[in-house]
Amino acid sequence: MWWEQGLRARVDAGLFGVFAGMPRLVVEALRISWAADRLRTTIVAAATLAAGVMATFGLLATQRVLVALFAAGPTPDRVRAALPALALLAVATAVRGGLGIATGYAMNGLTPRVNQRAERRLFETTTAVRLDAFDQDSFADSMERASRGSDSVIDLVQGVLNLLAGVVSLCAVTVAVVVIHPLLLVALAVATAPNGYAALRAGHVKFRTYLESSARRRRLWVLHRLMAERVSASELRSYGLRGFVLGLYDRVMGAQTAVEMALARRMTTTTSLGAVISGLASAGVYVLLGVLLLNGRIPLAAAATCVVAVQAAQRALTQVTFQTDRVFADGQHFNEYVAFLDRAGAYLPRRPEQAPPRPGPLRELTVRGLGYHYPDRETPAVEDVTVTIRAGETVALVGENGSGKSTLAAMIAGLRDPSTGEILWNGRPQAGWDAAALGARISVVLQEHHKWPFTAATNIAMGDIDTPLDRARIEAAATLAAAHDMILELPYGYDTLLDRTFADGQDLSGGQWQRITAGRGFLRDADLLIMDEPSSALDPRAEDTLFQAIRGRQGRRTTILITHRLANVVHADRIFVMHQGRLVEEGTHRELIEAGGRYQELFSLQAAGYQPPSAAGEAA
Numbered sequence: 221m222w223w224e225q226g227l228r229a230r231v232d233a234g235l236f237g238v239f240a241g242m243p244r245l246v247v248e249a250l251r252i253s254w255a256a257d258r259l260r261t262t263i264v265a266a267a268t269l270a271a272g273v274m275a276t277f278g279l280l281a282t283q284r285v286l287v288a289l290f291a292a293g294p295t296p297d298r299v300r301a302a303l304p305a306l307a308l309l310a311v312a313t314a315v316r317g318g319l320g321i322a323t324g325y326a327m328n329g330l331t332p333r334v335n336q337r338a339e340r341r342l343f344e345t346t347t348a349v350r351l352d353a354f355d356q357d358s359f360a361d362s363m364e365r366a367s368r369g370s371d372s373v374i375d376l377v378q379g380v381l382n383l384l385a386g387v388v389s390l391c392a393v394t395v396a397v398v399v400i401h402p403l404l405l406v407a408l409a410v411a412t413a414p415n416g417y418a419a420l421r422a423g424h425v426k427f428r429t430y431l432e433s434s435a436r437r438r439r440l441w442v443l444h445r446l447m448a449e450r451v452s453a454s455e456l457r458s459y460g461l462r463g464f465v466l467g468l469y470d471r472v473m474g475a476q477t478a479v480e481m482a483l484a485r486r487m488t489t490t491t492s493l494g495a496v497i498s499g500l501a502s503a504g505v506y507v508l509l510g511v512l513l514l515n516g517r518i519p520l521a522a523a524a525t526c527v528v529a530v531q532a533a534q535r536a537l538t539q540v541t542f543q544t545d546r547v548f549a550d551g552q553h554f555n556e557y558v559a560f561l562d563r564a565g566a567y568l569p570r571r572p573e574q575a576p577p578r579p580g581p582l583r584e585l586t587v588r589g590l591g592y593h594y595p596d597r598e599t600p601a602v603e604d605v606t607v608t609i610r611a612g613e614t615v616a617l618v619g620e621n622g623s624g625k626s627t628l629a630a631m632i633a634g635l636r637d638p639s640t641g642e643i644l645w646n647g648r649p650q651a652g653w654d655a656a657a658l659g660a661r662i663s664v665v666l667q668e669h670h671k672w673p674f675t676a677a678t679n680i681a682m683g684d685i686d687t688p689l690d691r692a693r694i695e696a697a698a699t700l701a702a703a704h705d706m707i708l709e710l711p712y713g714y715d716t717l718l719d720r721t722f723a724d725g726q727d728l729s730g731g732q733w734q735r736i737t738a739g740r741g742f743l744r745d746a747d748l749l750i751m752d753e754p755s756s757a758l759d760p761r762a763e764d765t766l767f768q769a770i771r772g773r774q775g776r777r778t779t780i781l782i783t784h785r786l787a788n789v790v791h792a793d794r795i796f797v798m799h800q801g802r803l804v805e806e807g808t809h810r811e812l813i814e815a816g817g818r819y820q821e822l823f824s825l826q827a828a829g830y831q832p833p834s835a836a837g838e839a840a
């Protein structure tokens with residue numbers, strides 16, 4: 221899949237291949253941190269690096285203390301000689317402690333800011349990408365990993381700084397060890413390398429497994445929700461799905477557990493092997509130290525310094541490897557975040573170079589040779605549709621399920637870009653107009669409306685969210701959709717929260733939700749109102765009110781109505797019949813009935829359902 225491009229490459233990338241991409245990621249993470257909070261980023265960076273320098277001072281001071289203490293001469297003299305270095309050691313330790321506190325303090329403030337910035341950027345993108353991005357199955361998997369990656373920004377920043385601090389102290393101990401004997405450094409490196417490599421290798425394997433398990437993790441998440449959320453609770457019980465869903469959970473979770481156990485085994489083997497080799501090599505270092513001491517290559521007086529230096533060097537090397545491993549792991553997660561934003565960028569609406577003009581009131585809407593092809597579908601959902609709709613007309617789109625009505629409406633609403641053909645608003649292609657201004661002239665009521673967990677008033681106000689909330693307008697719109705009285709009966713009227721999962725929240729019936737959604741569509745008295753199945757759940761009285769409101773627009777504003785209740789399209793100025801993505805009939809109700817085609821057939825079928833049984837029999 222398009223979204224998966226690069227995933228395989230990332231799974232297959234070797235350890236060093238992954239490292240090659242790290243500098244770019246580190247710069248990007250630092251940039252986010254810097255933009256989130258300059259002061260705290262500076263404090264964290266300066267304090268972490270300074271702590272590394274202080275650790276170095278501390279080590280050098282310790283060495284000097286030991287050298288002074290192990291020197292020849294009377295004890296009081298040796299202690300006196302060691303005092304300046306001891307003082308330096310005390311200062312370095314105190315300063316290091318202070319820097320640690322400063323880092324912690326700044327980090328506490330920086331972390332939530334960076335997290336918020338990284339996460340907001342993610343949602344700025346997901347709320348802007350075109351709808352077809354969501355048709356890519358791997359979009360959701362990529363998004364899940366990107367979301368995890370957005371939490372890694374701060375860890376990556378901290379890891380990189382700690383790594384740099386570790387490198388600073390490593391340089392100091394390197395000098396200290398080399399001064400004692402260069403061979404010791406080589407031996408130390410040999411002792412640390414296997415452990416470090418094993419840790420990196422294990423981290424790499426872990427991340428590969430993480431990448432490969434994306435779809436399974438998301439499947440589990442879906443099952444978690446199905447088993448624990450309110451929306452699915454009724455059906456789960458009414459169909460007796462408990463055992464079925466738990467069985468699915470066991471299967472998916474079983475597979476995931478098996479993968480994780482195999483991973484744990486591999487990781488334990490790798491790290492244990494590394495630890496054993498490193499342990500043996502460490503023992504070798506001490507043997508080498510002993511040999512050097514016995515051979516007189518290292519003065520006896522400096523023996524303790526030697527042990528301290530070797531241990532410090534080992535600590536520094538371990539810290540550097542640990543931090544490298546951490547940077548490596550966080551970098552890979554952050555890479556998912558960056559990669560997602562990169563790829564999602566291709567789905568962002570194209571910004572024209574020059575600000576396009578704002579459209580005037582609708583005079584004429586022309587659909588020319590319009591087609592739409594969903595990815596992975598063999599046949600197009602809409603094919604070669606050409607119609608012209610004049611301002612003030614009410615037109616109806618009818619046709620059997622899956623005939624392409626909603627897809628056509630989504631293109632006219634600007635929600636989907638046509639695969640072929642174009643849509644002209646007053647003679648100019650839609651893309652040639654200012655998108656926001658054009659959107660403000662169109663109001664859409666979707667077939668699959670979402671139950672927004674806001675108050676009833678906000679649910680309707682969302683139809684014109686950029687305008688300050690005006691209760692009178694909201695009530696007028698609700699009245700048009702037969703929602704006003706029903707809302708007044710709610711415990712808090714328009715201020716009732718429509719989410720049962722919160723205290724004082726309420727839920728509505730399907731038809732009540734549909735009235736609220738239709739009210740949202742009426743709020744703006746838009747030039748073009750597109751209503752996709754607005755009455756499928758309405759009772760006859762509410763349906764009548766709604767269609768009176770739609771008829772009230774006729775001759776004044778343009779309306780595109782999609783419905784299967786053909787009695788409601790009788791008054792439409794024109795009816796377009798769709799079949800398998802194509803426009804197959806067009807005309808008024810009377811013309812289409814007279815033509816005796818598909819519309820007439822569907823209409824008669826439905827009308828027969830309203831006849832009393834005897835009359836229906838006679839008609840047959």
Ligand SMILES: Nc1ncnc2c1ncn2[C@@H]1O[C@H](COP(=O)(O)OP(=O)(O)OP(=O)(O)O)[C@@H](O)[C@H]1O
Nearest residue numbers: 355594597601619620621622623624625626627628
């Ligand atoms: N997101 C999608 N991805 C792939 N195929 C889709 C998608 N949405 C719709 N389709 C397919 O496109 C075709 C047209 O669907 P559309 O929703 O436009 O039909 P419709 O006429 O509105 O149907 P209905 O009367 O059931 O609402 C159908 O075959 C449908 O399966």
